[in-house]
Amino acid sequence: MKKFKLLIEGMHCASCANNVERSVGKVSGVKSTSVNILTRKGIIEAEDSVKADDIKNAVAKTGYKVVSLSEE
Amino acid sequence: MKHEHMHDKVGEEDLSMEEKEIRGWKNKLVWSWILVIPIVILMVAERIFMFEIFDMKTSIIIILALGFPIIFILGYGTMKSGFRGFTSLYFNMDSLIALGTFVAYLTGFFALFDLVQDYSGVASMIMAIFITGKYIESKARGRASQEIKKLLELGAKSARVLRNGKEIELPIAEIKIGDVMIVKPGEKIPTDGVVVKGESAVDESMVTGESLPTDKGVKSLVIGATINQDGILYIKATKVGNDTFLAHIIELVEEAQGTKVPIQRLADKITGVFVPIILVIALLSFFNWFMFTGDLSRSIGVAVAVLVIACPCALGLATPIALMVGSGIGAKNGILIRKGEAIQTMKEIKIIAFDKTGTITEGKPKVTEVYSKVGEKYLLEVAASLEKLSEHPIAKTIVNYANLKTYKKVTAFKILRGRGLEGKIGSKQILIGNRTLFNERKISLKGFEAKIIDFENSGNTTMIVSENKKILGAIAVADSPKPDSMAALQMLHKQGYKTVMITGDNERTAKAIAASVGISEVIANVLPEEKANKVEELQKEGMVAFVGDGINDAPALKQANVGIAMGSGTDIAIEAGDIVLAKSSLTGVVQAINLSKATFSKIKQNLFWAFAYNVLAIPAAIAGVLHPIIAEIAMAASSITVVSNANLLRRRKI
Numbered sequence: 231m232k233k234f235k236l237l238i239e240g241m242h243c244a245s246c247a248n249n250v251e252r253s254v255g256k257v258s259g260v261k262s263t264s265v266n267i268l269t270r271k272g273i274i275e276a277e278d279s280v281k282a283d284d285i286k287n288a289v290a291k292t293g294y295k296v297v298s299l300s301e302e
Numbered sequence: 303m304k305h306e307h308m309h310d311k312v313g314e315e316d317l318s319m320e321e322k323e324i325r326g327w328k329n330k331l332v333w334s335w336i337l338v339i340p341i342v343i344l345m346v347a348e349r350i351f352m353f354e355i356f357d358m359k360t361s362i363i364i365i366l367a368l369g370f371p372i373i374f375i376l377g378y379g380t381m382k383s384g385f386r387g388f389t390s391l392y393f394n395m396d397s398l399i400a401l402g403t404f405v406a407y408l409t410g411f412f413a414l415f416d417l418v419q420d421y422s423g424v425a426s427m428i429m430a431i432f433i434t435g436k437y438i439e440s441k442a443r444g445r446a447s448q449e450i451k452k453l454l455e456l457g458a459k460s461a462r463v464l465r466n467g468k469e470i471e472l473p474i475a476e477i478k479i480g481d482v483m484i485v486k487p488g489e490k491i492p493t494d495g496v497v498v499k500g501e502s503a504v505d506e507s508m509v510t511g512e513s514l515p516t517d518k519g520v521k522s523l524v525i526g527a528t529i530n531q532d533g534i535l536y537i538k539a540t541k542v543g544n545d546t547f548l549a550h551i552i553e554l555v556e557e558a559q560g561t562k563v564p565i566q567r568l569a570d571k572i573t574g575v576f577v578p579i580i581l582v583i584a585l586l587s588f589f590n591w592f593m594f595t596g597d598l599s600r601s602i603g604v605a606v607a608v609l610v611i612a613c614p615c616a617l618g619l620a621t622p623i624a625l626m627v628g629s630g631i632g633a634k635n636g637i638l639i640r641k642g643e644a645i646q647t648m649k650e651i652k653i654i655a656f657d658k659t660g661t662i663t664e665g666k667p668k669v670t671e672v673y674s675k676v677g678e679k680y681l682l683e684v685a686a687s688l689e690k691l692s693e694h695p696i697a698k699t700i701v702n703y704a705n706l707k708t709y710k711k712v713t714a715f716k717i718l719r720g721r722g723l724e725g726k727i728g729s730k731q732i733l734i735g736n737r738t739l740f741n742e743r744k745i746s747l748k749g750f751e752a753k754i755i756d757f758e759n760s761g762n763t764t765m766i767v768s769e770n771k772k773i774l775g776a777i778a779v780a781d782s783p784k785p786d787s788m789a790a791l792q793m794l795h796k797q798g799y800k801t802v803m804i805t806g807d808n809e810r811t812a813k814a815i816a817a818s819v820g821i822s823e824v825i826a827n828v829l830p831e832e833k834a835n836k837v838e839e840l841q842k843e844g845m846v847a848f849v850g851d852g853i854n855d856a857p858a859l860k861q862a863n864v865g866i867a868m869g870s871g872t873d874i875a876i877e878a879g880d881i882v883l884a885k886s887s888l889t890g891v892v893q894a895i896n897l898s899k900a901t902f903s904k905i906k907q908n909l910f911w912a913f914a915y916n917v918l919a920i921p922a923a924i925a926g927v928l929h930p931i932i933a934e935i936a937m938a939a940s941s942i943t944v945v946s947n948a949n950l951l952r953r954r955k956i
Contacts, residue, residue, distance in 0.1 A: 239319065240383070242436070243395035244618015248574045253392065266560040268443060268622050270319065273560055292392040293383060297319075 231261070233302050234285055236272040238265065240294040249292040257288050324444060327437035330376045334430040337368050337376075345423045362420050366410045369426035373403050377429045393577035395615055401581070402609035403429050406930065409602060419599035421606065421930070428610055428934045435938025439615075442945040446623055449630030450559075453552050456508055456527040461492030464536075481539045485530045493526035494541035502533030509548065510885040511636030551884070554640060555633045559626050563642040563902075566621035569909055576614040580920070584608040587924045603930060607923040611933035616915060616940040620908035623948040628901030631952060636884035637894045644864050644880035645905075648898035651864060652844030654794060654891070655837060658805035658812065659695070660851050661868055662819055662888065663781040667696050669703040670762055673753050674775025681775045683710065685767050688723050688734055691715050696763065696779050697723075703777075720806055720829035722765070733768045737808050738827060745771050758810030761818060781815075788819045790888035795820065797895070800843075804828050804836050804858075833858040849891050852878030866891055896956045904951050908944045915940045 241247055247267040254263045259277040266272070274285060286296045344361055347353045355361065374381060377400075384400025387393035403425040410422025460473050464482045474492055477483070482498060485491050491504065503515035506528040515531050518524055524537055527548045543549065562570075584605045591601035621642075629639045639645060659665050674681040686704035689697035691712060712732075715725040721742070722735015733739065737754075740747060747754060747766070750773050757764045762778035794801055802823045805812045812826040825836050833850075834857040840846045841863070848855070848862035851869055859865030859879045867879030868886055881898075883890040919936055922928050928936070 242323075242383075243615045244622075245394040245573050245577055245614045246383075248570060248618065249392040249394060252574060264560055264562060266622055267618060268447065268626050269556055269559055271556065271560050273557065291390060293386045293390060 232276060232278055232280070234272070234274040234276065234280075234282065235300045235302075236265075236274065236285065236289070237297045237299075238270050238272055238289060238294050239297045241265075241267055241270060243267065246292075246294065250289055250294060253292045254285060254288045257284050260285075320440075320444060320447075324437070324440045327433060327440050330433045331437045334372050334376050334433050337372050338426050338430040341365050341368050341423045341426050359414055362410055362413055362422065365420070365423045365426070366407075369407060369410070369422050372426045373407055373429050376433060377403065380429075380432070387577070393581070395577065395613070397577050398580055398609045398612055399428070399432050401584075402606045402930070403432075405602065405609075406606045409599075417598075418602060421599075421602060424606070424930050427931050428606075431931070431934045431938055432610075435942060438938075438942050439945055442942060442949060443623070445949055446627045446945065447630065449634050450552065450555060453548065453555070453633060457546075457548060458490040458492040458527060475543070477539055477542050479539055479542055483537045483539060485535045485537060487530055487532050487534065489530050491524050491526055491528050491530055491535070491537060493539050494546045495524055495526075495537040495539045497522045497524060497535055498538050499536035500534050502535050503531040504535075505529040505531055509551065509636065511634065511890070512885040512887070551633065551638060554638055554882070555629055558629055558638070558640050558642065559622070561625075561640075561642040563621050563625060563646050563905060565646055565902075565905060565909065569617045569620060569912070573614040573618040576612070576617070580608065580612040583612075583920070583924065591926065600926065604923065604926045607926075607928050607930040607933040608920065610930055611919045611923045611928065611937050613912075613916060613919075613937045613940045616912035616944045617909070619941060619944050620912045621905050623945050624901055624904040624908055624951065627948045627951045628897060628904070631956065632894070632897050635890075635893060635897075635956065637890060637897060638882040638884065639880075639894075639898070640882060641880045645898040645902045647845065647864050647880075648847070648895060649902055650845045651799070651847045651895075653800045653802060653840050653846045655802045655804050655840055655846055655848045655858075655862070656821070656888075657833070657848075657850030657855050657858070658803055658807065658815060659781060660886070661849055662787050662803060662821075663783050663815065665695065665781065665851075667699045667763065667779045667781040669699055669777060670780045671757065671778040672775065673750070673757075673778070675749070676774050678775075681767055681777070682706070684727060684732055684769065684774065685734055685765070685777060687712055687727060688715065688725050688732055691725070692717060692723055696765065699779055700765065700777060719831075730769050731771070733771075734765055736764070736766070740766055740768070743771070745773070747773060749773070750776060755810065758808060759814055761811055761814035763807055763811050783815065783819050784887055786887050786889045790892050791820045793892045794895075802840060804833055806830065830854055831857070834861040837861045847895075849888075852882070866894060893956045896954075900951060900954045900956065904948055908947055911947070912940065912944055 244267050247265040250265045251263045254260055254274055259280040261275040263274045282299055289296050347355055348361055380396045381400045384396030387397035406421040406425035409418050410420050412418045413420035458474055460471055461477050462469055462471050462484045477493055483492055497518050497520055501519045504518050504524055505515045507513050509525050526546045587608050588601050588605035591604050625642050632639050656662050672678045682704040686701050686706050687710040689700045690709050710727045712725040712727055717723055721739040724733050745768055754764050754776055757778040762780045765777045767774045791801055801821050803816045803821045804825045806828055807826055809826040812824045816824045828836055837846055837848050837858050838861055845863040847864040848858050849866045850858060852867035856878045859867055865879040866881045868883045881894050923933050
């Protein structure tokens with residue numbers, strides 16, 4: 231298990247955060263997603279096989295941009 | 303840990319992003335009103351007062367021309383993000399506004415050929431109001447996060463350090479562990495460290511919420527960003543950058559603000575499907591109205607009103623905005639809410655269980671009396687020689703009290719967890735410990751019983767010492783309650799909580815302490831590892847909050863429905879507990895409970911208003927009783943209300 235922390239740009243309403251959660255949640259291996267519209271931060275728990283790019287692509291699909299990402 | 307960006311940079315980017323956003327909306331706001339005011343004048347003059355300035359077609363062309371930059375230049379971001387929803391099928395709030403204004407704007411062109419009524423002016427006004435609403439909302443959101451911003455700004459920018467015997471001023475980023483910093487009165491302590499020279503009082507209120515300054519001397523730990531009051535301190539840096547106490551607190555609060563409160567699940571589910579459902583409803587309303595009235599213009603008006611009135615934002619913001627304000631207020635007062643869930647659970651708590659040592663009491667035991675029949679000197683010599691080998695706070699107290707120059711050699715030393723110590727001095731078997739230990743070893747307390755009971759009844763922890771199964775005497779150690787424990791417990795009782803003290807002490811000592819602070823129920827003789835079980839037993843009666851230090855009580859904190867970890871300054875184990883108190887006082891517990899309750903009731907209020915708004919407004923729009931402009935104003939007002947209502951939390955006294 232690992233944890234991604236993201237900062238996402240372009241979200242400006244609650245349904246945006248929801249879209250990101252939904253899209254990232256569909257990536258296989260992702261266990262939980264929590265995206266906060268206010269802090270623009272997302273915390274994603276995923277299996278070790280999940281790559282940073284998978285997450286970034288899933289976010290991009292909804293039309294928003296990952297500004298920074300850290301894994302631990 | 304792999305970082306693509308440094309963590310501290312995330313914070314800065316985040317801030318400027320927010321400021322950029324506010325500034326962006328402000329620019330758009332100014333321009334949109336410059337452009338929309340002539341439209342409004344034209345529309346009011348011509349369509350309400352029937353005062354013809356231009357002929358109808360010219361005025362429509364003027365409105366279309368003025369409206370274009372509002373909708374497609376100032377509203378570019380909204381249109382782009384909104385229409386992207388139609389291709390990616392990830393709809394958002396913008397999809398509704400984009401479609402609504404686009405359709406309304408198009409009517410202007412058709413109106414030129416007298417096909418429908420002109421709604422293009424309405425489209426421009428909707429966009430202008432939308433932009434205004436967004437500006438006000440972004441400002442209010444900025445206010446909601448002001449406490450965190452203040453924490454971020456708290457850190458020192460530079461430090462004076464000793465390098466090669468010289469005092470030099472360095473930017474904070476260049477301070478390394480081991481550097482000795484010189485902090486003069488009135489200055490900020492640059493980073494976490496330990497005092498190596500000097501004495502002073504330090505104001506730690508910004509981190510702990512505790513208003514009285516703390517005295518610091520050699521070996522005292524100090525926290526970065528706190529303020530040195532009256533003496534010069536020489537401080538050796540022990541933690542820098544992202545490892546400091548302040549950095550941890552900020553990270554923790556930010557992470558907590560991202561956690562979910564269970565009550566928001568329904569709202570989240572609704573926001574997830576809200577936009578597509580509204581799109582369908584708008585379409586159905588249009589066809590329905592057209593079928594029954596045949597009035598194309600009216601039907602378009604209704605559909606646009608439905609599109610722009612629906613507001614998933616208020617629903618989606620209701621919980622996180624209140625959590626953000628609540629946890630910010632908490633952080634300012636040294637109350638760190640680690641999990642959003644805790645504030646909801648707090649409402650259900652019936653029982654609050656407290657650890658004794660260090661929670662209710664100071665955690666600084668003192669020897670109050672020594673009783674011996676063989677002479678105090680010999681007793682202390684034997685006791686201190688064994689206690690010297692233990693790390694337990696009581697052991698240290700006895701060692702300090704005995705103040706021996708030389709210690710006897712101890713062999714076969716053993717720590718008996720929760721009971722005491724044993725060892726050999728020469729050939730003599732020494733035992734030091736509590737009643738439990740002597741009962742287990744079947745050593746009679748004859749001749750000492752009365753005195754021991756006497757000690758216990760006055761709240762002393764009694765360490766009994768024996769040599770070769772013969773009692774030498776007893777040492778009474780007392781740990782006095784914190785000054786505010788009693789008042790805090792009284793407040794909890796007034797609020798109807800049942801309070802319980804869980805301790806390793808024997809029944810009589812525990813009861814004496816409990817009585818002195820007003821706790822009626824005591825669970826005594828509990829070994830450290832059993833505390834979690836006792837909490838579990840209490841849970842049969844109702845939801846339990848456990849208050850204890852984060853280090854020894856971690857399992858009990860975890861077992862409880864809400865774990866409140868307590869510690870002062872750098873001593874706290876920040877990862878333990880659902881709520882962490884950076885100040886070591888029971889008043890903090892009362893505050894944490896009040897804050898949780900206040901925050902949760904704000905969340906409920908917000909959710910109620912957001913639901914009520916949508917439930918009332920959408921049918922009204924479908925029924926055709928709301929003009930699209932009124933619909934848009936209502937929509938903007940609803941999300942502003944939710945954010946402003948959350949900001950009102952600040953007025954609550956906790």
